[in-house]
Amino acid sequence: MNTLVVYESMWGNTKAVAEAVARGVGEGVTLVGVAEAPTPVPEGIDLLVVGGPTHAFSLTRASTRRDAIAKGAAANPAAPGIREWLEQLPxxxxxxxxTFDTRVGSVRHLPGSAAKAAGKEVRxxxxxxxxxxxxxxxNDMSGPLLDGEAERAHAWGQSLAGMRAAHGQGPTQLGGSDQR
Structure with missing residues (x-):
């Protein structure tokens, strides 16, 4: 299995999740930030994992990235986000x-998420x-990850790899949940 993990991270939390997912998937994984992500997805990749932070109940936009940078996020204001990268793919x-996202835990029951929005873009x-x-x-906008989330991301990566192995050609049904 060849897997590409592409992430967008403002504060480093989404990157930490992406790294844990990649470790969970195991061998054959390439991990890249969205600014370095290839277009198109290289031949031979059979699982693409895409993640980003939830901003305003969805994927980031240029305006929400600027707002995050104004609040102290260490991001490149000129870099594309997951939304723009997905729009470029054939x-x-x-x-x-x-797809995955990072969200503030105290408002986890509010509607909208970057993972769901990315899924809509995929479809x-x-x-x-x-x-x-x-x-x-x-914990809050700048993090850190809540206790146990890196371990949960690693386990999710293992689950993705396990579903892939069990189905030969890859998972065939939506099986994820936004609930912990």
């Missing part, structure tokens, strides 16, 4: 895609088969 019928642009979505939680 259609695909063979790619399995899992809208016919980028592949959405196989799972997951949310991971931070």
């Amino acid at each position: 259609t695909s019928s063979h790619l399995n895609i899992a 809208h642009h016919h980028l592949g088969r959405l196989v799972e979505t997951m949310s991971f939680y931070v």
Whole structure:
């Protein structure tokens, strides 16, 4: 299995989740920030894992990234976000895609998430088969991750790898949950 994990991170929390997911998936994983993510997805990748922070109940936009930077986030204001990167990808019928986000734990029951919005982009642009979505939680806007979230991300990565192995060609059903 060849997996590409692409993340967008403002405060480092989403990057930490992406790293844990990549470790959980195991061998054959390439981990890149969205600014370095290839377009198109290279041949031979059969699982794409995409994650970003939830801003204003969705994926980041240029305006929400500027707001985060104004509040102290260490991000490049000119860099593209997950939304823009997904919009550049060509259609695909063979790619399995899992999405995740980071969200503030104290408002975890509010509607909207970057993972769900990324899933909508995947379906809208016919980028592949959405196989799972997951949310991971931070203490507040700048983090840190809540206790146990890095371990949960690692376990989710293992689950993605396990579903892939069990189905041969990859997971075929949406199986994720935004609940802890």
